[in-house]
Each structure stands twice: as structure tokens, then as C-alpha cells.
Amino acid sequence: MTQLPAKTERKLGLVIDLDTCVGCHACVISCKGWNTENYGAPLSDQDPYGANPRGTFLNRVHSYECTPADGAAQLIHFPKSCLHCEDAPCVTVCPTGASYKRVEDGIVLVNESDCIGCGLCAWSCPYGARELDRAEGVMKKCTLCIDRIYNENLPEEDRIPACVRTCPAGARHFGDFADPESNVSKLVAERGGMDLMPEQGTRPVNKYLPPRPKDRIDSDAAPALKPVAEEASGFFAWLDKALEKL
Amino acid sequence: MHPAPSVIIFTTFSGLGFGLLTFLGLGLPEVTGMTAFLLFAVAYLFAVGGLIASTFHLGHPERALKAFTQWRTSWLSREGWASVIALALMALYGAGLVFLGQRWVLLGYAGALMSLLTVFTTSMIYTQLKTIPRWHTALTPVRFLSFALAGGALLAGQVKTAILLLLVAGVVQVAHWMRGDGALAASGTTLASATGLGRIGDVRAFEPPHTGSNYLLEEFVHVVGRRHSQKLRVISILLMVAVPVALLMLPFNHLIAALAVLSHVLGVLVARWLFFAEAEHVVGLYYGKRHA
Numbered sequence: 011m012t013q014l015p016a017k018t019e020r021k022l023g024l025v026i027d028l029d030t031c032v033g034c035h036a037c038v039i040s041c042k043g044w045n046t047e048n049y050g051a052p053l054s055d056q057d058p059y060g061a062n063p064r065g066t067f068l069n070r071v072h073s074y075e076c077t078p079a080d081g082a083a084q085l086i087h088f089p090k091s092c093l094h095c096e097d098a099p100c101v102t103v104c105p106t107g108a109s110y111k112r113v114e115d116g117i118v119l120v121n122e123s124d125c126i127g128c129g130l131c132a133w134s135c136p137y138g139a140r141e142l143d144r145a146e147g148v149m150k151k152c153t154l155c156i157d158r159i160y161n162e163n164l165p166e167e168d169r170i171p172a173c174v175r176t177c178p179a180g181a182r183h184f185g186d187f188a189d190p191e192s193n194v195s196k197l198v199a200e201r202g203g204m205d206l207m208p209e210q211g212t213r214p215v216n217k218y219l220p221p222r223p224k225d226r227i228d229s230d231a232a233p234a235l236k237p238v239a240e241e242a243s244g245f246f247a248w249l250d251k252a253l254e255k256l
Numbered sequence: 257m258h259p260a261p262s263v264i265i266f267t268t269f270s271g272l273g274f275g276l277l278t279f280l281g282l283g284l285p286e287v288t289g290m291t292a293f294l295l296f297a298v299a300y301l302f303a304v305g306g307l308i309a310s311t312f313h314l315g316h317p318e319r320a321l322k323a324f325t326q327w328r329t330s331w332l333s334r335e336g337w338a339s340v341i342a343l344a345l346m347a348l349y350g351a352g353l354v355f356l357g358q359r360w361v362l363l364g365y366a367g368a369l370m371s372l373l374t375v376f377t378t379s380m381i382y383t384q385l386k387t388i389p390r391w392h393t394a395l396t397p398v399r400f401l402s403f404a405l406a407g408g409a410l411l412a413g414q415v416k417t418a419i420l421l422l423l424v425a426g427v428v429q430v431a432h433w434m435r436g437d438g439a440l441a442a443s444g445t446t447l448a449s450a451t452g453l454g455r456i457g458d459v460r461a462f463e464p465p466h467t468g469s470n471y472l473l474e475e476f477v478h479v480v481g482r483r484h485s486q487k488l489r490v491i492s493i494l495l496m497v498a499v500p501v502a503l504l505m506l507p508f509n510h511l512i513a514a515l516a517v518l519s520h521v522l523g524v525l526v527a528r529w530l531f532f533a534e535a536e537h538v539v540g541l542y543y544g545k546r547h548a
Contacts, residue, residue, distance in 0.1 A: 012326045028453075038465070063468050070465035072542055074447075078457035085462060088451060090542065103384065105323035105332035124322055127315015129475065130332055133257075136387045136445070138539035141471040147315025204452040207538070209444045210386055218452055 012104045014097065018116035021187040022154055023094050023215035024174065025194045025203060029222045030181035033073055033087030037173035037182060041069040041091070041152075044172035049157045050122045054145035066143045068092070068152045069173055076221075086221055089182070091173070092139035092152035093206065093214030094118050100131035100140060100151075109149070116188075116215060117156055122148045136210045159184075187215055257388065258475050259532035266310035267378060268528050270339075271400060272521065273303025274371040275408025277346050281368030283359060284414055292353040298411065300343070307339060331384055335377035342370035375404040389443035390436040390535045395428065402428045403524060410520055413513065415504050422504075422520070426497035429527060433489060440536045440546065450541045461544025476537035477545045480530075488530055496523025 045068055046053040055065030069091040077083040094111075098118050101109045108124035109131050111117070120131075125148040132140040132149060140151045155171035158164060168175060174182040185194035194217070197203065203217030242250055276299040280287075287295060311317040324340075326333040345367035352358040379400035382391040406425040409418035447461065448454025500516040500523075540546040 012329045035465075064466075064470050066471070067466075072461065072465050073463040074451055074453060075460045075462040076453050076456040076458070077460070081457075084456065086451075086453060086456075088453075090465075099386065102329040103332065103381075105326050105330045105336065106319065107322070107326050124319065125316065126319045126323060128323075128332065129313070129315075130381070132471070132475065133537070134385055134387060136450075136538045138472045138476070138542060142315060142475075144471070149315075206452055207445055207449050209449060210538070220452060220455065 012101050012107050012109060014101055014111055015113045018096075018111070018113055019188070020115045021094075021096070021215050022115045022117055022159070022185070023187055023194070023217070024091070024154075024171070025183040025185070025197050025217050025219060026089055027181040027183070027197075027201075027219040028086055028088065029201075029219060030179050031071075031087040031089060032179045032181070033071055033085075034178065035071050036176050036178060037089055038067060038069050038071055040172040040176035042067055044155060044158070045150075045153070049153050050120070050150070051143055051146035051148055053150060054143050056144050066141045066150050068139075068141070068150060081224065081226065084221065084224065089173075090137060090139070091216075092118060092154075093137060093212070093216040094152075094154065096213035096215060097211060099134040099212060103130045103134045105130070115186075117154045118151070119153055119156065120149050120151055122146075125149050136207050136212065137214075154184075187217075257532045257535040257537060258478050259529050260313050262309050262312040264525060264528045264532065266306045267400075267531075268306070268521070268524050269302040269309070270306030270378065271375055271404040272407040272411060272524070273299050273301070273306060274339075274342065274374050275404035275406070276411040277303060277342065277371040277408070278368045278405065279408045279412035279414060281346060281349060281364040281366075281371060283361070283364060284409075284412055284417075286359065288353050288357045288359070290354075292350065295412070296346075296350040296354065299346075303339070303343065331377055331380040335374065335381060338370060338374040338377045342367060342374045345370055372401065372404070375400050386443075387538050388535045389439035389445070389538070392443075393432075393435060393439070395432045395435060399425075399428050399432045403527075407520060407524065410500060410504075410517055415508060419501050419504050422497045422501050426493055429493065429496075436534065440538075443538070445538045445541065447541045447544070447546075450538065461542070464543055472539055473543065473545075477540045477543060478533050479545065480533045485530060485534055488526055492523045492526035492530065494523070495519045496527055499523075 042053055053066040057063050072088040074086050074088055075083050076086055094116055098111055101111050106124045106126055108121045110119060127142060127147040129142055140149050143150050159169050161169060170184045174184045183194050183197060185192040187194055189195060198217045201219040203219055205214050280295060311320055323333055323336050327337055345363060349360055349363045349367050352360050376397055379397040383396040386392050402425040406421035409421045447459045451459055453459045499519040503512050503516040506512055536546055
């Protein structure tokens, strides 16, 4: 049913720390690896070894350059996947009910056997979080690794999304935003976690932690040393004069 | 947005078909027998042909019936219902005209209303999308309805009404373009709001996540050259409005009417191509492809 639940019991999601992310793309690869062989259709590639390789990914890392008015440019790596929005437009536009938001944990999922591949949910998503799989003709999106987080066959430390488990920098955190005492709620409170495109009114669950302010060296650069040899002499002085005469 | 031929053909011809059905439902012109059969055949060919074309862009057309289930929230689902109801009512009404020589007036009015409602639901599929500021305006349904009515009047041979409605459609289209050109900038969505990094300083897309293309770039990031689009706008208005109106001013004969229809349909196809090709989806911001 594509009506959004009025309230979900839990609000599972991710915190992504833009200060810590080093842009290694490990989360992209672990996401593709896990999700191509677990929930739903595999994440296909088209022409993977040819001239125009492309494929379906649920998580991608952009890099942006930010230039403050009075400082040096900064490079910020920016991982982006489904934000599991509370007012998810991708759910309500779905004509078949394939796209839905779970009442128990707020995860936005696609029931692939009901998906007709019309693409309208991807049209309605401002974040580009949904990609239509070219081989399977159904919509793919982040499942928050629903087949890991509740999977009792996995060791407990692995019951988190693949991207979080693999991140070598610790830039990704998984938890329940409905619980003010959870790790993610505390991080958001401490670091000023922010929404992407708040003006779109989607109320994303996933939050981004802004980069911490950079250190600034306030004094002027160290004064330059005085040149020790003003006048050239010897061979170079002769060369200099000779060249000038030419 | 990627201007997919299936969607351009669908919206153009189903709009014309349901426009013609609206006029037939209103008894404009009052026809029975063979003439009615021919007019209804054209209307159904366009409306149903358009709907069938729309299934070509689906990943799984065999599951299309499931699209009738979510009418509570989904405009696409509502469009399915409205079109089926309109086509069923008009089929019954048409059967009375063609086979019994009977005009069931109220049934015709109901069919006309549902035909217009179908065009409205189609337009709302696009209008509802906040992600495409160019479409997210009340002018979008006005545009779809005015096109359908103008084309319907033209196909129904309502010369005076058609001239008036064609001119109205032209004005609405120009207004839609003028508003649309500033829509992304006015929406307030920028690379700064998309990344939340605007608080640090100017944001520039430095390195994309992948060197090749992907679904998002192919579907949402279609960039049309500005000079190109200005030319196509002029061509579409000429073909869609100016030529048909000029032809309709001439003494009526069927060849001239057919030319007017042909010109109009070509013009609407160009306008519809622009409707998609010029639409800027905000996801393009993440890829540094939009300059609001």
C-alpha cells in the first residue's frame, strides 16, 4: 500500500560524517557486493568490460570542492544513498503499491514482484537514490541491508548495513533516530546533523554531519629571508651580461 | 528529462484522442451512423494507441494491471481508472450513436467529463513532481487541458471554437515556457542545499562518482542547447497554432482541414519533446549539470 504510515515505530537510518569520509568508495563496492547477491534482483552491469561500462548502484560517492570567501578550497567526499524519508514522495507516486515504507522501522523498500518499472518513483526522488535496473526492469534502491540487520545467521557485529560495516574511516553510522539516546541521535545533536534539500519537504531520516571548521593560521606567513647574494659574480655574472647584450 | 518517444507519443495522441472524445460527448458535432463511427474510430485510435504506447517504456508491462490498485495516492493509478471509465462510457455512448442512431445526452456529458478528467490526471503525474520545478505549477494541467481541447475541437471540425482554443493553447504554452525558464532558480534548490555545504562557501562538483554514465544521467540529465530550444519553440508554435489557424480561416474543405490537423499534431509533438527535454530534474545538481 503506497499510503505513508502516519508514524513508524522506529526510524532506522544512517548518519554520514562528511568530516571523516576519505572518499575511498569502499562503501560503494561493499554495497554492490552484498546487494547483488542478496535481497531481490542482482545489480546488473551493462557492457562491464567494453567501451561504455555502466551499471546499477545503490550508493555512490560524489566529491565537491567548497571555497570559503576567506580561505582555501576544501575537497569534500559525499556518499549518497536512499535517505529513507519520512515523507517519501517515491512511495505515494507508485501506482502498484510496490514501493512502500515499513511501519515497524521506517525502511523504504520496493516489492520487486509488484514493480512495473515505470520509473515514476525515481522521477519523484530529488536525491537520485533509485536506479532502474536495465537487465531486470525493476527499480532498485538501498534496503538499509534489511537482510543483514535482522539476520541471526550473521555474527552480531555484522548485523549492520554493509556500507557501515566496511567503512575504514568510521564515517558511516547506523541506528534508530526515533530513540533520542541512540548513537545516531547523539551524533546528530552533537555535530549539527543536517538534512539534504530540506526545501523539498521530504523529511529525510538519514542525516549528514557537516565538515568541522578548518584550523586557520591567523598571523601572516613567516617573513621571507633576506637574499644573501644580491650581485652575481664570476661565470654567471659574465653569462648574465653576455645574454643581456645579445 | 530524457524525451522518451513512447511518452511523447502517448501524451500527444492520448491528449488529442480524449480531446476529440470530449467534443463528441458534448454532441459537437451531432453525428450518427457511419460519420459517428469514423470519428469515434479516430478518437479511440488516438486515445488507446497513446495508452498502449505508454506501456512501451515500462520494465514489466505484463504487470500493468497492478497499476489500478493505488488510486488513493498515485496520479498514475488514477489516470488508469479515469481512462478506462472514460473509454467505457464513450464506447456505450458511441454504440448508441453508431448502431441505434440514439444520442444519450447525459451519458455523453459524463463521458466528456471523464475524458477531460483523464487528461487532467495525466497532467498531474508531471505537475506533482517537486523535483522538476518546470512542471510543478498549476500551468501544467492548464497546458495539457488547453492542448487537448484545441486538438479535440480541430479534429471534431468545430472551426470557430478550434481557432479560439488554438490561440488560447498557444498563449498558455508561451506562459508555461516563460515561467519554466526561471522555475529551477525560483525553487530554491541548489547544489548548496543539495549538499548542505553552502554554509562553508561556494560549492562546485569536483569529481563525479563514476566515469561512465548511469540510469540517473540518462533519464534525468538531458541538456538542450538554449539556441536549439528557442528555434524549436518557434517551430512548435508555428505548426501547432499559427498554420492551423491560418488554414481554418480559409474557406473550409477537407484537404485544408486535414493539413491543419497534420500541422497541429506535428507542432504538439515538437512542443511535447521540449516539455520533456527542457525539464530540469534537481538530481542534475549533484552531478554539476544544472546552473540555476
